[in-house]
Amino acid sequence: MEIPDKNAPLPETLTSAGKDETLKAFREMLRIRRFEETAARAYTRGKISGFLHLYIGQEAIAVGVKLAMQANDRVVGTYRDHGYALAQGSDANACMAELFGKATGLVGGVGGSMHYFDRPNGLWGGYAIIGNHVPVAAGHAFASKYLGDDAVTMCFLGDGAVGIGPTHEGMTLAGLWDLPVIYIVENNRYSMGTPLERTLPTEDITARAAGYGMARDRFELTDPFQVRERIGAAMKRAREESQPTLIEILTYRFRGHSMSDPAKYRAKGELEAFRSRDAIELSRRVLMEQHGMSEDELDAIDDEVIEEMDAAYTFADESPQPDPEHRFKNIMIPVPEEA
Amino acid sequence: MANLQIREAIRDAMREEMERDERVFLMGEEVGHYQGAYKCSQGLLEQFGAKRVVDTPITETGFSGVGIGAAMVGLRPIIEFMTFNFSAVAFDQILNNASKIHHMTGGQFSVPIVFRGPNAAAHMLGSTHSQAFDGIYAHIPGLKVVSVATPYDAKGLLKSAIRDPNPVIFFESELMYAVRGEVPEEEYLIPIGEADIKRPGEQVTLITWGQSVPTSLEAAKLAEADGLDVEVIDLRTLRPLDEAAVIHSVKKTNRAVIAYHGWPYGGVGAELVDRIQRMAFDWLDAPVERVCYDDIPFSYAENLEHLSIPQPEDIYAACRKVAYR
């Protein structure tokens, strides 16, 4: 893979954004990162169990997509879903409590890290079986087209999901039926721990788009405004022409695949190089160099965010476990009386 | 009363529900242009158009997932499997999405969807096309599972399934699509979860469903000639199970035989045996007998296949056995 140049100039999409929106995006990305760091600490303390997949390094995508979205659009995510939730506006307390398996969690403690759902905030999953949400997202788009509700469905998947059958079938149907859906492959360069050269037949994942009759786009992640711009074009296509798009965003995750992954498969110097192009760091630089903010001001924002996440930790820790009877809830919906 | 084939009863159920509710649509292989692999959707494309009668490529996991995704938004999909054997490639969609989403999302989403199609062995299709999925789907919490054997039941239950707010697996039978029966002209619904006594009797309870219903009725006739009075209960719904109907009958007759298409290991038959022994132990006069497939993959050869499928004589023999005849 190509290692980024530490001394490359700042991305234009970032430098041309206004101060307020840059500050807001900076804060949102920071929220995701600090949330996950807090979660990682909770995991080491045994407060969280099971799988915990971190999004650290990829925050700009979730934040950028949100910038491009309209109110009724949907995000369908993978099991690496904390970032989408927070970017979509889910409550950090509820998100943290879900990780702790508490009654106050986003889905009442039944889902955990991999199964976030927050319908009022446009988060439609939370899918932990690789690729099986690809046709489901096509189904949401099918319904949008059927009902004419003008909503666009954005479906995220990892580079590891492109080989599995449901991905292929879902994209086939999205292309066949011209569904208003955008598939966003977040290529973080590792399927789990195996480099992509060993798992992908072609380097360019979007090459497949031709076979599905879809438009395509592929770019190296720089910042949220870049994502807004590129996704925005696909959204217009979906909303106005009911056409799907396959997008590949090249990114990098700074952490292992999950908490139990030491990430020993990385080459030397690779992590450092990517860290230097971290969108949060770049935004920080722009805010200081271009918008005249001081280090103290930005640190104060960071402190606020840390405080918010510490509060979320305490909230989650002190929340009650679900009621024992809760395990029988939401399995069958009673059949309504016929009119 | 109209005299209809099961395929016509199914078609009428779908047509009436599509007329009644704009959100209902039919999706599957060959359902539109070809009018249905078994002609269950004859005329629907003409009536409702391509938007609501959707032909798909061979992508079971794809269109099952699309159905689920559409249901989550608020549509009422009917997904037709050309046969349930092909549902195996969509199994993950049913197991991990359809059955779990309402629970996994803390009740934020529901999946009102029907997966329907022919199930179990037909005639000389070999092992991959001769499987009964009753036990596999009835095993999964979050699903309802229906199996029909008459045009009347097929129509009434399919209409209920389409209106049900939960995912419903709806089993039909390839060899029974042409079975005829009386179906009322006026609208009716049969609630999911209610068994039907297809033949009342006093001495042996014969529990059955799907393709084994006519076979069991024949077996009951053989027994009648022998002076053995058999009660035939058609479960109609495999999940939730009409436990009360079964136990009530077993307490009366003290004997039970279960006849069905399906493998013996685990499954609905085994589930019934468990409930009977637990809930009617002190009423049993004989061990519960099961008549079902051999515990093997099916063979193509006609004689071998015939031996593996419950025949009236097999079921009759089991009735005699539990009655100590």
Added chain:
Amino acid sequence: MAIVVELPRLSDTMEEGVVANWRIALGDKVKRGQVIAEIETDKATMEFESFDSGYVLLLVAEEGETLPLGAPIAVLGKKGEDPQEALAAFGGGSGGGEAAAPAPAPEAAADAAASAAADAQAVAESAPAAAPSAPASVEAVHVDPKDRRIPASPVARRLAREHDLELAAITGTGPHGRVVKADVEKAIAEGTGKAAAAPAAGEFSGEVDGWGRPYVSRPDDSVRLSMMRKAIARNMTKAKQETPHYYLTMDVDMEKAFAFRADFNEAVPEGTKISFNDLIVKAVARSLRDFPSVNASFDGDKAIIRGDVNVGIAVAVEDGLVVPVVRYADQKSLEAISRESKALGKSARDKHLRPEDMSGGTFTVSNLGMFGIESFAAVINPGEAGILAVGAIESRPVVQGGELVIRKRMKMTISADHRVTDGAVAAKWLTKVRGYLENPLKMLTDGPG
């Protein structure tokens, strides 16, 4: 290591117990909280829920065997584990030494072979054989033919139970002689099925009679003692071992008592009629008030003279004997004694006696007259100074005024505790009793007679 199940203490007064019924069999999987046995305590038969989980490796206690609290009754553990090891570790598990590897190797091998045969049917059928078999070290268990498991369908069992029929007395027509519903219905219709099991089969004894016909030797049959039987055994042994009995017999003329009872019963309404025993109890009670040393109890270095006169009446019941007590019998009217003793007798036979109905007695009357017994000597109830054994009232020739006449006579024998009474005192007391019985009207006066 495997877990040894101990005989549990299921009541606060329980010292020993009996596994009345096992609800588990060798090889069964037991879950914590599952009822594994019915345990007969001194109070009741109770269900015993296991505290542990595991497979039943060994049933140590036989059904019906009396064991002390804490005795090992079973061993639970993992499949294939050696129960003897746990038993030995438990503390002198009997036969621990001879527990040489019972490993059922041939079966395991057969299992493997069956699996290898890849014949689904064969594998399925061989599965039950995987259950552990009884270790060879345990001695062959004598199974009482009456206790053998009778194959019967559940509904047949229930019907038999409801109609109070013995499954053993019903011929089973099902497979392997299984008693099925039709068999029980037939027994109900024919009124059969009530008889006990067929007598134990005899064997040729080796001896023949004068015509060469063999005598039959029949095996002993051990009958498990009921808790009541055990209590009787314990108490009577204690009485005979600790109490120095002596016996005095006196003949009583019952002519007047006879006439008195007839007059009395004619005068009172139905339901308050008295028996001879009521007269005797009344006479005994009045006499005890007059002779306190007979109404006493020996207590090491002192005699306790009992303040109340509470007369116990021995009542034969199905499986033994109980002694309900008429309290303050010296102060009670004949009618009251009669009414009370009738009620107590009924409760005794219905097994409804409460412990307090049987406690506090100071003297006992035992009457075997109804069986035609002329006289007998009874065993003193521990804690009391005497017991009066009453025989039948019979017309006997006696010499009266130098003439041989036929009179209604009755013999009564006191067994007395020599530690608190002497022969002369008891003799006077007996005379007193006789005085009341021979002049019953004396008993109706309030003051001491």
